[in-house]
Amino acid sequence: MQIGEISQRSGITVRMLRYYEAEGLLQPHRTGSGYRDYSETDLQEAKRIKQLADAGLTVEAMHDLLPCIISPKPTFHPCDRLRARLEGEVAKLDQRLADMERSRSQIVGYLADLPVDAPAAMPQD
Amino acid sequence: MQIGEISQRSGITVRMLRYYEAEGLLQPHRTGSGYRDYSETDLQEAKRIKQLADAGLTVEAMHDLLPCIISPKPTFHPCDRLRARLEGEVAKLDQRLADMERSRSQIVGYLADLPVDAPAAMPQD
DNA sequence: ATGCACCCTGACAGCGCTGTCAGCGTCAAA
DNA sequence: TTTGACGCTGACAGCGCTGTCAGGGTGCAT
Numbered sequence: 431m432q433i434g435e436i437s438q439r440s441g442i443t444v445r446m447l448r449y450y451e452a453e454g455l456l457q458p459h460r461t462g463s464g465y466r467d468y469s470e471t472d473l474q475e476a477k478r479i480k481q482l483a484d485a486g487l488t489v490e491a492m493h494d495l496l497p498c499i500i501s502p503k504p505t506f507h508p509c510d511r512l513r514a515r516l517e518g519e520v521a522k523l524d525q526r527l528a529d530m531e532r533s534r535s536q537i538v539g540y541l542a543d544l545p546v547d548a549p550a551a552m553p554q555d
Numbered sequence: 556m557q558i559g560e561i562s563q564r565s566g567i568t569v570r571m572l573r574y575y576e577a578e579g580l581l582q583p584h585r586t587g588s589g590y591r592d593y594s595e596t597d598l599q600e601a602k603r604i605k606q607l608a609d610a611g612l613t614v615e616a617m618h619d620l621l622p623c624i625i626s627p628k629p630t631f632h633p634c635d636r637l638r639a640r641l642e643g644e645v646a647k648l649d650q651r652l653a654d655m656e657r658s659r660s661q662i663v664g665y666l667a668d669l670p671v672d673a674p675a676a677m678p679q680d
Numbered sequence: 681a682t683g684c685a686c687c688c689t690g691a692c693a694g695c696g697c698t699g700t701c702a703g704c705g706t707c708a709a710a
Numbered sequence: 711t712t713t714g715a716c717g718c719t720g721a722c723a724g725c726g727c728t729g730t731c732a733g734g735g736t737g738c739a740t
Binding site: 482487524527 | 649652
């Protein structure tokens with residue numbers, strides 16, 4: 431299928447599909463005239479890429495991920511490095527989650543201290 | 556105090572202090588020769604700015620926040636707009652938190668399906 | 681053969697900061 | 711007065727995408 435179709439079917443913009451290809455993820459065949467020609471397998475991969483992207487992973491991280499995850503058949507390469515990377519990603523996520531929780535309660539605190547609309551309380555340091 | 560000192564005391568880089576000033580937050584007096592001259596109050600404000608920045612708020616959001624929050628005495632302006640903004644920020648944070656939770660479990664799922672190092676399972680679609 | 685939708689590449693812009701460098705004043709101490 | 715730390719401004723770069731535009735082919739249907 432052409433790029434427009436896979437774009438619609440995967441929810442990834444044409445722009446980003448080309449970007450992913452340039453970055454070494456998801457490299458479709460080309461027709462004689464140079465058109466990208468995506469297979470159903472490519473579509474599967476595209477969907478996974480989208481999941482990961484939505485999950486906040488960088489292209490660089492996906493680079494390590496995909497070789498182990500995408501394959502429609504069992505993967506045979508040592509995935510220890512990948513495991514490490516994934517664990518790192520989780521750790522990073524946890525870190526960010528914690529930060530954001532903290533932010534959230536801070537803002538909620540501000541909100542609580544906010545005067546209703548007239549002179550009133552202030553957040554004490 | 557000069558910029559270097561407030562930088563150390565607030566944990567904000569010199570670069571960012573100037574940036575915040577350019578953005579209209581935290582505008583210190585100037586000495587005759589043009590040096591920035593920060594007061595203790597400025598330091599307080601700087602610390603709050605840092606908190607908010609760490610909390611992931613943009614300068615633009617802080618713009619609305621600070622007039623209501625910073626003041627060392629009760630604030631008298633109507634803060635309804637601020638309240639709305641804060642609530643919006645909380646909502647955004649909640650959204651992002653949810654996304655990230657989802658990402659996290661997705662990755663953890665991948666991790667669980669990962670072969671130990673030899674040929675093995677694959678994530679079933 | 682003409683048209684129109686769709687594809688191609690390459691390049692520039694913008695997000696919201698943040699670092700860094702250049703080129704040049706200021707100030708206090710030696 | 712000279713030195714060295716510190717301050718000033720302005721500007722460019724980079725992060726990781728993402729949109730958009732320009733200039734130009736391809737392919738199918740009238």
